[in-house]
Amino acid sequence: MHEFSIAVNIVDIAVEHAEKANARRVNEVELEIGELSGVVYEAMETAMEAAIKDTLLEGAEVKIIRIAGRGHCSDCGKEFGLANLFDPCPECGAFNPEVLAGKELRIKSINVD
């Protein structure tokens, strides 16, 4: 359940931004989480629900934007969808592409009152 520690960090960052903006409450927090980031989406949702309690984010909608993995083959240069880190290039079969997207673990924005 490392998702919980990550959720606590997310809430800390969101509260910091909300306080800076003199917000009364946070209505929504928008996260970008890549499919190759190493977190389980369901666990992340549960962890966020618990982590926002008794904070400015209490009751806020947690919006998770899933970002699909994309790789760039360092051998043949092809760009392709990457479902797993160990997937080979569909063009030439080489492993270990450069990961272009899918490792995100970011807070994109918050909506506050």
Next chain:
Amino acid sequence: MCGTCGCGHDDEPVKILKPGEETHAHSYQHSHPHTHDDEGHTHTHPHQYTHAHDDGNETHQHDHADEHHSHPQDHHHHHDGEHAHDHSHDHPHVHDHAHAHSRQIAVEQDALQQNDRMAQRNRGYFEGKGLLVLNLVSSPGSGKTSLLEKTIARLKGKANIYVIEGDQQTLNDANRIKQAGAPVVQINTGNGCHLDADMVNKAVKRLDIKTDGILMIENVGNLVCPALFDLGEAQRVVVISVTEGDDKPLKYPTMFETSNVCVINKTDLLPYVDFDVKKTREYALRVNPQLKFFELSVKTEEGMDAWMEWLLKARQEIQS
């Protein structure tokens, strides 16, 4: 829940202990300042995780029911039943659920930036000390502690070695390491499934570290969670044993991707298990072509020479 450490559960605090300290824990200390509206003063309670409130109130909203806390002058008293109103109320209570005054704030920040920042602070400290720091990760039972015991024995007279042990509970591993002859600090994470940079930062202060040594951080046995938490180490070492599945690198790719070295332990058991070393290496290289392997048996010490040679070389490189 305490956001400072992110451990998640107040009832299972993170503790940082040395062997023999079971009864007087040095737990994380931090303060929770709070204001008493009634007297207009603020004070800070420095307290430990082990600090218990009789009322079980973990949010530290202390109720002061005693006489000494008088109401301030601008205190609003609610009307009670005897106080009648003879005028009618006509407040149109319209709640605007569209949040007419709501604002969108772009944050664009990495969720783990706090940990990453602390890891960089640790890294700077380690560099300043000329210290080679390894983060040992694995499933429980792969032989990390045994590998450390043998490594400590073989390093005697060659290099100073220090150990930070990470486990959910007990000082068992720290006691083993102390027995083996290395200064050690145990982090008990309670319910936590991984070490983070902040815990290491606090633990390392309890070790009297001289320059030019080696610090081994044995992470909580878990192939998932520790992968995302940089501790400030120079190298991450993933340990697997041949009694596990040989497809571990495919099942837990993030750990193998983020590691620099892979130790395949318990090779003395290879004749009795179906573990295919070649396959494991191939799978691991798919996610991380730079991964360096050591096949060894901590028990028979076969293969330990190569590991020790690499370790001493890596230490030299840090100092040069």
